[in-house]
Amino acid sequence: MATLQASSFLFSSSSNSRPSRCQRGVTRAALSIPKFSPSSFSARGLVKELELLRSGDYPSNTSTTKSPSTIADPMVLAKLYALMEAVADRVEMHKNIGEQRNNWNSLLLTSINTITLAAATMAGIAATSVAGSPLTALKLASTLMYLGATGMLVIMNKIQPSQLAEEQRNAAKLFQQLHGEIQTTIAIGSPTTSDVKEAMDKVLALDQAYPLPLIGKMLEKFPSRVEPAVWWPQRRQRSQVKGLGRKIGNNGWNANLEEELKEVVGVLRKNDKADYLRLGEKAIKLNKAFAISGPLLTGLAAVGTALMGSPSHGSWAVVLGVVGGALASVVNTFQHGGQVGMVFEMYRSNAGFFKLMEESIEANLKERDVERRENGELFEMKVALQLGRSLSELKDLADSSIREGNDIEEFGSKLF
Incomplete structure (x- = not known):
């Protein structure tokens, strides 16, 4: 229901014959909004999106916005x-x-x-x-x-x-x-x-x-035994689950x-x-x-x-x-x-x-x-x-x- 209300709001904002400067900004923002599914965002999240649209502060690059699970720790x-x-x-x-x-x-x-x-x-x-x-x-x-x-x-x-x-x-x-x-x-x-x-x-x-x-x-220039150069850290042995079979x-x-x-x-x-x-x-x-x-x-x-x-x-x-x-x-x-x-x-x-x-x-x-x-x-x-x-x-x-x-x-x- 919240999704339908958001859609009707967007269409009504863009249907005016002589939109104001603020309304044109809203229209541009609406064109770049990604499609959100009800399963990924709650109704409260959609209300927040609508408030951003009304204030004209909705970012123009929301198509590249990451979901909360993929946002890196600052x-x-x-x-x-x-x-x-x-x-x-x-x-x-x-x-x-x-x-x-x-x-x-x-x-x-x-x-x-x-x-x-x-x-x-x-x-x-x-x-x-x-x-x-x-x-x-x-x-x-x-x-x-x-x-x-x-x-x-x-x-x-x-x-x-x-x-x-x-x-x-x-x-x-x-x-x-x-x-x-x-x-x-x-x-x-x-x-x-x-x-x-x-x-x-x-x-x-x-x-x-x-x-x-x-x-x-300084590195030894005349070593008694020639060894390969090593410039990487020693790999840590990963813990393995006992009895875990191979999944070829x-x-x-x-x-x-x-x-x-x-x-x-x-x-x-x-x-x-x-x-x-x-x-x-x-x-x-x-x-x-x-x-x-x-x-x-x-x-x-x-x-x-x-x-x-x-x-x-x-x-x-x-x-x-x-x-x-x-x-x-x-x-x-x-x-x-x-x-x-x-x-x-x-x-x-x-x-x-x-x-x-x-x-x-x-x-x-x-x-x-x-x-x-x-x-x-x-x-x-x-x-x-x-x-x-x-x-x-x-x-x-x-x-x-x-x-x-x-x-x-x-x-x-x-x-x-």
């Missing part, structure tokens, strides 16, 4: 927006510091090579000079330059500027991704306190995985999809992640060799220049002073010009990406209640996109894994 939204601001600030910080540390790598490489080559040149000139004050001055200058280059190389090899720059690039990318996830959470649903806590955990995990300070918190076919899941994802996990673990860890081992060994040989060569060159002119050492001191400096420049160029530290961090990060995919897939498969999993069709599409494959190619990969077993040589990812 405090939850405020916390999520605060997290978005913090994440955006971290993206900017990591970008700026990454550029700074990349400049460190270029400037230190150029400076050390210049000093080393200048010292080697001075050592060669000193070897051709006659005994006297010019020889002493050249020897002293060359020795001091070699010692300075040695100290700078030790510091540079300790902090690995190219690796630091790669860490900041990865952090900026991951924080940008987290920023988009929070935006999506706010846009498509009604966020809760659990969404706030999850976002907070991800921010703290990223801060720990990619620290900004160098002193005390619900929420986009079925037995074929589960078997397919199990095979994909096996391929990622055996081929993709293992390959990047193997390459990371080679990169770290090469970097260690360069990090030791560079300062060692400049140190030996400094000793050689200090002993030049001594009758007991002859030409060996000259060879050590000149050739040692030249070799040190070559080693330094290969290590820091080739950015071996950055390559190691890239391998470690890629291995971490595949580890994250493994954990995500296994977490969904271990959840016995399929209604509490992520939607199966959506999750399958995400996995395919992350691997650079179509859905049919993802199924072909699983079929190949079933046929060939442990002998499969195909990699899961087509992106990298």
Whole structure:
């Protein structure tokens, strides 16, 4: 009955031949009012709507008004927006510091090579000079330059500027991704306190995985064992109801999809992640060799220049002073010009990406209640996109894994 009264009021308001300004506002509001069913709103709610219409204060965008059950808690939204601001600030910080540390790598490489080559040149000139004050001055200058280059190389090899720059690039990318996830959470649903806590955990995990300070918190640049990078919080084990059976076919899941994802996990673990860890081992060994040989060569060159002119050492001191400096420049160029530290961090990060995919897939498969999993069709599409494959190619990969077993040589990812 209340609905009929509201309809008659609207038609009577719009039927006047010369409506007033207020009545025209009422008519526009009436045209944008959604259709309410008696089951969703009480008569008191309709009376309130009519009072808004009479006063002309009815909002024009009521077609997008959410029902009371889907309206988010304002405090939850405020916390999520605060997290978005913090994440955006971290993206900017990591970008700026990454550029700074990349400049460190270029400037230190150029400076050390210049000093080393200048010292080697001075050592060669000193070897051709006659005994006297010019020889002493050249020897002293060359020795001091070699010692300075040695100290700078030790510091540079300790902090690995190219690796630091790669860490900041990865952090900026991951924080940008987290920023988009929070935006999506706010846009498509009604966020809760659990969404706030999850976002907070991800921010703290990223801060720990990619620290900004160098002193005390810098990541180990020469670990004894290469492990995948981990930038996500540990997944909490969801409580499971005892005796709960598997509901295959619900929420986009079925037995074929589960078997397919199990095979994909096996391929990622055996081929993709293992390959990047193997390459990371080679990169770290090469970097260690360069990090030791560079300062060692400049140190030996400094000793050689200090002993030049001594009758007991002859030409060996000259060879050590000149050739040692030249070799040190070559080693330094290969290590820091080739950015071996950055390559190691890239391998470690890629291995971490595949580890994250493994954990995500296994977490969904271990959840016995399929209604509490992520939607199966959506999750399958995400996995395919992350691997650079179509859905049919993802199924072909699983079929190949079933046929060939442990002998499969195909990699899961087509992106990298």
